[in-house]
Structure formats: C-alpha cells, structure tokens
Amino acid sequence: MTPRVAVQTAAWATTLVLLSTTSHAAGGDKPADLQRGAAIYERCVACHAFEYNRTGPRHCGLFGRRAGTVPGFQYSAAMRQSNIVWNEQTLDVFLKSPMTAVPGTSMGYAGIADAGERKALIGYLKHEGESARCRK
Structure with missing residues (x-):
C-alpha cells in the first residue's frame, strides 16, 4: 500500500467512526x-x-398517540379524558410528575425529577419506537 492510499484509508476509517458515534439514531441520539x-x-x-x-x-x-387509547388496555378515566398527545414535551411534563400532570391517573409513580434523565429516557423511547420491533 502506498503512503497516499494509507492516508486515504485512514481518513475514510476515521470519518466512518465519527459518523457512527455522533449520529446513532434519528434526532442525533448518541449511543451513550x-x-x-x-x-x-x-x-x-x-x-x-x-x-x-x-x-x-x-x-x-x-x-x-393520544393518551388513553391503546386498544385492550384499561386506562383511568383521567388518562382517557386528558387529551394529551404524546411527544417529547408532553412526555417530559408527564414523566416529571405523572400525578400532577394527570390528576387521577392510575400510574402510581412519583416521577423523574432530573431533567437530564427524562431527556435520555424520552430519546430512548423515541429511538426504540422507531426500531424494527415496533414496526412489526
């Protein structure tokens, strides 16, 4: 291999590594x-x-998806009547404090106080929701 080909090969390899680690999923989610x-x-x-x-x-x-609409799941009246459509913003509010966001919800979970944790979780939910297992 000539020095020029070696440099070009190294440049391409570096580019591929950088691309794979900086834009793992739609929305730019990083593997970490x-x-x-x-x-x-x-x-x-x-x-x-x-x-x-x-x-x-x-x-x-x-x-x-509109909250309270998964067929076959028994939701609380509060969730069915919430008129929430799930997206990054509505999930952030709900996950911070479910019982504050939807008083009367049957989701008895205190929530996730840390904004960074909520953001990471929401990114993961979105990524997995776009994955092959959810496109069946």
Missing part, C-alpha cells in the same frame, strides 16, 4: 445517551414493555 435512556427504562419494565401491555400500556407507537 441511548445507553443511559435504556438504563433508566429499566425502572419502567416492572409495569411496561414495548411490544405488549403489562400493568401499564405498551410503548411501541407511543409518539403521536
């Missing part, structure tokens, strides 16, 4: 952010899953 969001989501799995309803409703299809 997604890993943090996945770790935070572990708190949710006692009641939620992506593909199916548990004690809480499934998370596939969450973004753009």
Whole structure:
C-alpha cells in the first residue's frame, strides 16, 4: 500500500467512526445517551414493555398517540379524558410528575425529577419506537 492510499484509508476509517458515534439514531441520539435512556427504562419494565401491555400500556407507537387509547388496555378515566398527545414535551411534563400532570391517573409513580434523565429516557423511547420491533 502506498503512503497516499494509507492516508486515504485512514481518513475514510476515521470519518466512518465519527459518523457512527455522533449520529446513532434519528434526532442525533448518541449511543451513550441511548445507553443511559435504556438504563433508566429499566425502572419502567416492572409495569411496561414495548411490544405488549403489562400493568401499564405498551410503548411501541407511543409518539403521536393520544393518551388513553391503546386498544385492550384499561386506562383511568383521567388518562382517557386528558387529551394529551404524546411527544417529547408532553412526555417530559408527564414523566416529571405523572400525578400532577394527570390528576387521577392510575400510574402510581412519583416521577423523574432530573431533567437530564427524562431527556435520555424520552430519546430512548423515541429511538426504540422507531426500531424494527415496533414496526412489526
């Protein structure tokens, strides 16, 4: 390999590494952010899953969905009547304090006080919601 080809190869390899680590998902989520969001989501799995309803409703299809509308899930009247459409902003408000955001919700969770944790979790929810497992 000539020195010129070696330099070009190294430049391409560096570019590929940089691209793969700086724009992992739609919206520019970095792998570290997604890993943090996945770790935070572990708190949710006692009641939620992506593909199916548990004690809480499934998370596939969450973004753009009107709250209280997953078929087959028994929501509180408060959630059904909330008129919330889930997006980054509405999730941030809800996850900060579910019982304040929707008084009467049956989601008996105190919430996530740390804004950075909420942001990481929301990014993870969005990323996974766009993944193959949710596009089935």
